[in-house]
Amino acid sequence: MLRGKHIILGICGGIAAYKSVSLLRLLVKAGAEVQVVITPAGKEFITPVTLSALSQKPVVSEFFTANTGEWHSHVDLGLWADCMVIAPATASSIAKMANGVADNMLITTYLSAKSPVFVAPAMDLDMMAHPSTRRNLDLLRSYGNHIIEPESGELASGLVGKGRMEEPEKIVEVLDRFFATREDLHGRKMLITAGPTHEKIDPVRFIGNYSSGKMGYAIAEAAAARGADVTLVSGPVSVQVSNPAINVVRVESAREMLSACEDTFPQCDIAIMCAAVADYAPESVATSKIKREHDEIPVIKLVKNPDIAATLGQEKKKDQILVGFALETDHELENAFDKLGRKNLDMIVLNSMRDAGAGFGVDTNKVTILTSDNRRLEFSLKPKTEVANDILDTILTLK
Ligand code: C5P
Numbered sequence: 001m002l003r004g005k006h007i008i009l010g011i012c013g014g015i016a017a018y019k020s021v022s023l024l025r026l027l028v029k030a031g032a033e034v035q036v037v038i039t040p041a042g043k044e045f046i047t048p049v050t051l052s053a054l055s056q057k058p059v060v061s062e063f064f065t066a067n068t069g070e071w072h073s074h075v076d077l078g079l080w081a082d083c084m085v086i087a088p089a090t091a092s093s094i095a096k097m098a099n100g101v102a103d104n105m106l107i108t109t110y111l112s113a114k115s116p117v118f119v120a121p122a123m124d125l126d127m128m129a130h131p132s133t134r135r136n137l138d139l140l141r142s143y144g145n146h147i148i149e150p151e152s153g154e155l156a157s158g159l160v161g162k163g164r165m166e167e168p169e170k171i172v173e174v175l176d177r178f179f180a181t182r183e184d185l186h187g188r189k190m191l192i193t194a195g196p197t198h199e200k201i202d203p204v205r206f207i208g209n210y211s212s213g214k215m216g217y218a219i220a221e222a223a224a225a226r227g228a229d230v231t232l233v234s235g236p237v238s239v240q241v242s243n244p245a246i247n248v249v250r251v252e253s254a255r256e257m258l259s260a261c262e263d264t265f266p267q268c269d270i271a272i273m274c275a276a277v278a279d280y281a282p283e284s285v286a287t288s289k290i291k292r293e294h295d296e297i298p299v300i301k302l303v304k305n306p307d308i309a310a311t312l313g314q315e316k317k318k319d320q321i322l323v324g325f326a327l328e329t330d331h332e333l334e335n336a337f338d339k340l341g342r343k344n345l346d347m348i349v350l351n352s353m354r355d356a357g358a359g360f361g362v363d364t365n366k367v368t369i370l371t372s373d374n375r376r377l378e379f380s381l382k383p384k385t386e387v388a389n390d391i392l393d394t395i396l397t398l399k
Contacts, residue, residue: 013041078112125161
């Protein structure tokens with residue numbers, strides 16, 4: 001899968017940089033075109049001569065070539081790459097990547113990269129376990145970067161623990177698998193809803209819920225990375241998409257979300273209803289702010305919102321796939337099965353309310369998937385980016 005792929009190999013200053021030579025050799029052997037970008041500290045551990053000989057390209061490290069003044073464009077490199085792999089990634093570079101500290105060529109290239117980024121940390125066990133490192137790695141995960149977790153074993157310090165960079169063969173395997181699944185949604189038109197809806201009470205107040213949009217956005221990113229043509233209909237959220245190919249339609253209320261979905265659904269192959277749509281909306285919206293200084297306490301009369309998933313379920317054609325979500329507090333499986341049938345869905349993703357680390361706002365989720373052909377698949381607690389790929393993998397088994 002790596003034949004002809006453009007790969008940026010970022011090397012930071014750590015003992016594990018010696019393993020980057022094997023990694024480079026394996027990538028080149030697999031047919032990839034590799035451009036090495038090394039930090040100034042990286043050059044203390046491994047020489048550019050070895051790296052340029054193996055990659056058959058000059059190694060990039062500085063912003064300019066000193067004697068000619070030639071500028072090395074991190075923007076062009078970022079556009080050229082099909083993927084960037086940073087191995088080893090040191091605590092310092094991980095912190096700079098997490099916070100956008102663009103003080104060397106590797107970090108500017110990382111910030112300009114439009115392609116998927118893989119990060120293989122390598123450091124001493126205490127640095128690896130430090131809350132600062134864990135937080136920075138979580139930030140990178142939240143940007144959609146893939147962390148290739150280090151192994152436990154003997155470290156350069158002589159201590160034994162988690163921090164050894166994953167072996168080059170394993171890193172190549174991860175990249176290979178990534179590219180193998182990458183194009184399996186090519187040409188599929190997908191509609192994804194995400195986030196909460198806000199139902200206006202007056203010009204300054206609304207009825208809403210705690211949905212962060214993270215799960216729906218992760219599905220949109222994963223689907224686009226796998227080649228799908230994605231329209232993401234999003235309620236008001238603070239998360240943003242990083243893939244510019246995703247067509248984001250911003251809406252506020254359930255009615256606006258329904259109308260945006262009805263526009264897109266007829267042309268779609270797959271629709272995933274991930275939004276936490278408000279069930280009720282105020283019957284009327286006050287034209288000016290409801291004041292506190294009234295004698296009577298205001299009563300807000302609610303009316304039922306349209307059920308978007310059920311509406312699309314009615315309109316669904318034979319070759320379309322419709323997927324819903326369920327967040328249940330009790331009789332979880334029965335309720336989810338009932339919803340699957342009632343809304344004419346092909347698959348429903350049941351979110352756990354019981355497990356810590358699952359549900360609204362967090363970066364992880366634990367789901368059970370039920371399919372209309374009576375399968376029940378249980379998944380472990382994982383980052384939402386991985387859950388997104390599990391959901392897409394299961395959709396591809398449906399028809
Ligand atoms: O009925 P319930 O709200 O539990 O169903 C959840 C599923 O239905 C989710 O997929 C959600 O996006 C969708 N839904 C919808 N429109 C609504 C309510 C829920 O599309 N008004």
